[in-house]
Amino acid sequence: MVHYSEARLDTAFAALSDATRRGVLEQLGRSEASITELADRFHMTLTGMKKHISVLERAGLVTTRKVGRVRTCRSGLSGLEEEAAWIENYRKMWSARFEALDEVIEELQAQENDDERHGK
Structure with a gap:
């Protein structure tokens, strides 16, 4: 039987358990976006979106890069x-x-x- 990393699975499934985070992944699958753009799109505060992005980053599902004052998000390296x-x-x-x-x-x-x- 194949052995899976429980911590990795727990982190990924926890990240995917939220509808907003799944929506963010869907959006980032189409194109990268800033945290501000994502917050506007999902009608939430910047702080709330940063928390969602942080969860997705820990799971390897999203990567971010900061250029100046703008943090841009894109799909992560984890292909699930x-x-x-x-x-x-x-x-x-x-x-x-x-x-x-x-x-x-x-x-x-x-x-x-x-x-x-x-x-x-």
């Missing part, structure tokens, strides 16, 4: 590969369980149909 692999592992497990359940249901339905035909 480890997180996607973790999710995929569980998706495969649940898919296998649902397929097994489907087989049981099909067997029960076939048995029920057979019983009905034989008057049981």
Whole structure:
């Protein structure tokens, strides 16, 4: 089984748990933006947006650079590969369980149909 860094997963999923931060990532996926532009876009204070950006930076999802008085944000280096692999592992497990359940249901339905035909 693949081993994942719990701290990294916790940090990334915590960062992704907030709708505003997911919106910021979506926006930065289209183009970089200053913290001021992001705060305006999401109708929040500059301080509030700085906190969101800080959480995203700690998770490696956003990088910032300061030029003069403007701090510009862009998508980070983390491509969420480890997180996607973790999710995929569980998706495969649940898919296998649902397929097994489907087989049981099909067997029960076939048995029920057979019983009905034989008057049981």
